[in-house]
Amino acid sequence: MSKVHVTTSINGDSTEYLCDPRETLLDVLRDQLNLTGAKEGCGTGDCGACSVTMDDRLVCSCLVLGVEAEGKEIKTVEGIAEGETLHPLQRKFIEHAALQCGVCTPGILIAAKSLLEKNPDPTETEVRYWLAGNLCRCTGYDKIIRAVMDAAAEMREAA
Amino acid sequence: MALDEYKPQSGDAELENKELKYVGTTPDRPDGLDKVTGKARFGADLSLPGMLFGAIVRSPHAHARIVKIDASKAEALDGVKAVVTRADFATGLEGEYGFVLENVMAGEKALYDGHAVAAVAATSALIARDAAKLVEVEYEVLPHVTDVDKAMAEGAPVINAAYADASVPEGMHPNVVRHHESGHGDVEAGFAEADLIVEDTYVTEAAHQGYIEPNACVAQMGSDGKGELWVCTQGHWYVQKHCAALLGMETAQLRVTASEIGGGFGGKTTVFQEPVALALSRKASRPVKLALQRSEVLRATGPTASASMDIKIGMKKDGTITAAEGTFRLQGGAFPGAPMEFSAMCAFACYDLANVRQVGWDVVSNRPKQAAYRAPGAPMAAFAVESVIDTACNKLGLDPLEVRLKNAAHDGTKASWGPRYDQIGMVATLEAAKAHPHYSAPLEPGQGRGVASGFWFNHGGETSVSLSLSEDGTCQVSVGTPDIGGSRASMALMAAEVLGIPYENIRVTIADTATLGYNDVSHGSRVTYASGLATIKAARAAVEKLCQRAAAKWGIEEDAVKWEDGCAVPSGANAGDFDPLPLAEITATMGSTGGPISGHFEATPEGAGVSFGTHIVDAEVDQETGATKIVRYTVVQDAGKAIHPAYVEGQYQGGAAQGIGWALNEEYVYGEDGRLQNTVFLDYRIPVASDLPMIDAVIVEVPNPGHPYGVRGVGETGIVPPLAAIANAVSNAAGVRLKSLPMNPPKILEALEDQAGDA
Known part of the structure; x- marks a missing residue:
């Protein structure tokens, strides 16, 4: 299956990637972008270990497709602290x-x-x-x- | 843990009597920053150049002969680099290695729904999953059995006719594979003295450890026979030994590194996907990441055993227990090993009994191979025994804590499981529970209160620790027990105590198998006790060298120097008058005064103090819906000495919460077809934040003579009393005795209806 080009923002950084239409946002974050802070605990939206926000809305990234991040602002655990200052x-x-x-x-x-x-x-x-x-x-x-x-x-x- | 690893706590008396400066404080954990910023690397968080992704093909049948595996379509898929089956593993393995291999990859038969039969590695996780679906397996489906009582009955399908060992009497079904009997006194004479005899049967379903991080690893095998494995595990030396055996390689050629571990609770004390990942990597000559999906975790990694238990207790009118007897039938899946002897031995361990007898049966069935789950075997036994004691108390109109106090095991009691107790905290936990405001607080209508006590052995195990000092006076400690709940902080506190340097100046690392001597798994509540003891002794060995350097500098005898508050000081009348020499001044010149200063300790400590706890629970039962709400919960447990009290509280609270889940919701549900029906967290429902109240944790400290600071393990005992304490609370609230777990709404409604029908 040919891959889809996605342009998005992750923790304030503009980011581009190619993803399989079946790939979840969680897989993209972890396997392509090396943002392994979000975890896969279930893959079915029951455990919340993969929680991120998409345009300030709390979502399970295992239930969001990578292609859905197009034009959105994604925030992950890696973006919570400001530099050395913890939230x-x-x-x-x-x-x-x-x-x-x-x-x-x-x-x-x-x-x-x-x-x-x-x-x-x-x-x-x-x-x-x-x-x-x-x-x-x-x-x-x-x-x-x-x-x-x-x-x-x-x-x-x-x- | 093999049964014979448990020894009565007759270890050397180690207890020190001194003021503690660091131990007992609650500093931030050293791995805290990494874990709140997403930097901590768990099992699935490592990636290597050229890495492939693995997926496992699993049996959809509970019991089936594997006729043929055809992987040609999978192998033809673009991106697939390797397919492995049982043929890719070692042959001729016997005993536990043989069972583990058979479980990791089925041979002639698939023995349960989800049993691995083949695996693939491909360039992406999606391709690997697609390829797994293309592996064609031809099965001859066989009759199956998944219930413990049915598996023992005449005519039940035989899992493996060669399993039973010599302990099983003639005439039992071949699925009964091990037998245990223990006790002392004359139970028949004891029952004859009783004013009341209560006898009943209790059952529990299997529950899963439910760690949030699915089992995951990254394996890299070279054609030179050397391998590397990164894995979330409770014990990487165990993984090393087992993987090497299953792959047919030399142990020392496989280096295993423990990642951060996202919960284990006993479930990560063995291997599942690790040998498979190594076999795939060997075949593909590339690194392979293999992370299980949640449904695979539930279907094919080890839950606890399910149990069916008969309990008989004789009691006098004043609450004295005259005799106690229990039979514990545990089903541990398709392989021998259900912890029925632990059920039997823990069942009556809280009490000082003249007449006690316990019998255990290990039964196999078409379910996944059970794995340890926090005090394996003990919670279900406590559920049955403490429920029967509560029934007797209700019938005789006696206070349940007073009855437990009257019969409580104390220092010197001959335990139901054999040895004579040393200094123990059973009475202290009961006294603390009685004095707690919770016990005298009024109940609202519809609520019931339950109490129960529990016991766990605790464990020592093979332990190695290495500690080295740096020139600037800081210290690094290498331990081999993966840190599941803050143990690095506890190790640093104990090292700080001995060395007399600040907690912050000590860095504790979990060493890999190539850089430290053998270590038993992080299990048996052993880490703070055994790795702690080893850390203290390694630090003392370093202190001895520090004192030698000071003695040489001052030109006095070595025994004329002692260590005080981080400094060498002259000791005794003839030692002379020298200013205290701080650790950092000695280490600054250590290269020219005799070389690097370090300390090591390797041993199998045997003084793990046994542990007792008592829980108080208030439950509210809705008589219309059968739903239960836990409204108040108090844990009282003996820690011996709490090294980091906040983390001890966390263990108590976590154990209670897991117990609440097991008591009220969690169960393995098998269909008539032998397939697991609830393979996701939505259906296998563990407690969520809105299910629970705050959990009050009371730390009692009755020092363990086998540890310098008095430590007893605290990890496991916390899950022993909850099933019973909640069952007692629910039964008292509902007005009907619940004898089967989980006590979910349908089961409570059924009990209420049965009672109404009987009336």
Whole structure:
């Protein structure tokens, strides 16, 4: 099958690639662009480990085709920190011991950042339901929820 | 873990009595930055020049003879570089190597739905998957069985007539492959003394470890017989040994590097796709990445065993248990190895019993080869035993924690599984649970409270650690146990404690198989205990050399120098008067004062302290829908000594959450056709954030005499009590005893209806 030329923006960098029409955005990110921060945990949109944003909309990149990124702005975990400065969510995840193995962490950070951009002051229940599409098998979510709530509080103070 | 690896904790008394400066603090983990920025490299995150992608062809049948494999169409597809079948692996392997090979790539028969029968490597993942579909396999379908009780019954299809070992009595079905019996006292006499006898049968379904990172590796084999493997694993020396055997190569010629690992929970203590990737790479003469898809993980990597268990307990009116008996039938898939002896041995291990007897049966069926899952065998046994104890408490109107306290194992108790306990924390966890505000908090209507206790052996295992000092006074530590939940931080804390230098000045690396001595797998809750002990001893060996250098500099005897707070200091009346000599001043000149300073430790430590936990759960059951909500959860567990308390809490919380999933939702569902029905996370539903409450973690510290700082492993015990604690809470809330897992809404409704029908 002949490949399709795609022009897109990834973490603010304009990017071009050729992809098989069947290839997912996740495969393109990982296998072609060496952006391996997004993980494949299921390939069926159930685990959220591949979460990225496309034009600020939270998506599972395993459910988006590479060709769909044409003309869009994609943001991945690699683009969360600004240079050496970590995003408050990233700092709070380390401080609160909110990761164990860390494989779900990139997706959860992207999802949590997307939540706080829409709702800077979420309740615990709102955080839990927003992150219900991001599976973590290690932590029981306790410390993740605390880290997100604490980051939200810090960001509100700074705002 | 072989059974005989467990020894009573009679290891050398190691416990130190000293103030700790670094141990017990909660610094940031050294790999934190990489893991929040996406830089950490997991199993599927490596790419090599010229790399191919692999895909595995799997049996759609639960049990079938492989008549013919025709790969010609696959081989003809543009981009396909290699196809392998069983013919590409070593022959004549026996015992566990033989079973592992048979599981990794089927020989004459496919033994379960998803069993690998061939594999392909191609220039892209899409081509590899297309090619896998073009491999034509002709099967002769055979009758199958997937249920443990049916697999033992007369007339059940035989998986392999040669499996059963000498422990199995005459007359059993050939699918019964191993037998275990243990205990002490006279159970019949004990039951005769009881005021109440409760006897019941409990069943659990298989659950998967559910690690979020599917098994993945990158293999590179050369025509010179040398190989490299990058893999997410709990134990790369195990991988090295098994892959070398299965490929028919020399162990030392295969170098295995452990990537970051995205969860394991026991499921990554063995090999699945690794030997296949190596065989493909050998055939194609190119590197091959082989990452499993989630459906392959669920169908063909090892879940836990399923169980069917009979429990009988005799109790006096005051709550004293007079006798306890259990039979544990475990189905572990198509190969021997279901952890029925661990079920049997852990079942009554929390209690001080005069009369106890336990029997285990290992049964094979047409399911994937089970793998370890966090305290393998123990959670299901605790579910059955602790449910029966709860039933007895309810019938006699006794408080469940008081009854457990009355019967609790304590220092010196002869354990149900043989040895006499050393210093243990069972009573301490019960006391802490009783004192916790949760236990006395009022319940809302529709809610029930459950408590349960659990036990796990913990493990030592072969361990090597190497530590070296740099000229600037910093330290690098090489350990061989993959870091699953922050163990690099714990190792650095222990090294800092011995050396007296800041945590931040220590870098801990997971060494590959070519750069460190053999290490047992990260399993058995052994890492903080065994690699920790080895790190401490390696650091002490370095300290000894530091003291020697100071003694030489000062011109005094070596034994007149001691190490204090990161400095050599003169010790004793005749040592002389010298200013403390800091570590960095000694290392700055080490090249000219005797050479590099390092420390090593290699041993198989045997003082892993056993571990106990007690959980309190409040559950709310909707009588109309049968849905259960966990409204409050408290874990109390003995850590011996928490090196990094936040990571210990994380282990407790994670174990409880996995237990909640196993208790309420998770199960392997096989159809009449023997095929797994729920092969994606949507259908195999693990707990999500909105399912759970906060999980209160209480760390009890009863020091383990077998570790310098008192460490007991904490990883596994946390999943032992939850199935029972939740079953007790749900049963108390619903007003009917639940005896089968998972306690999903249909099952709870059925129990409620049965009870209404009986009334």
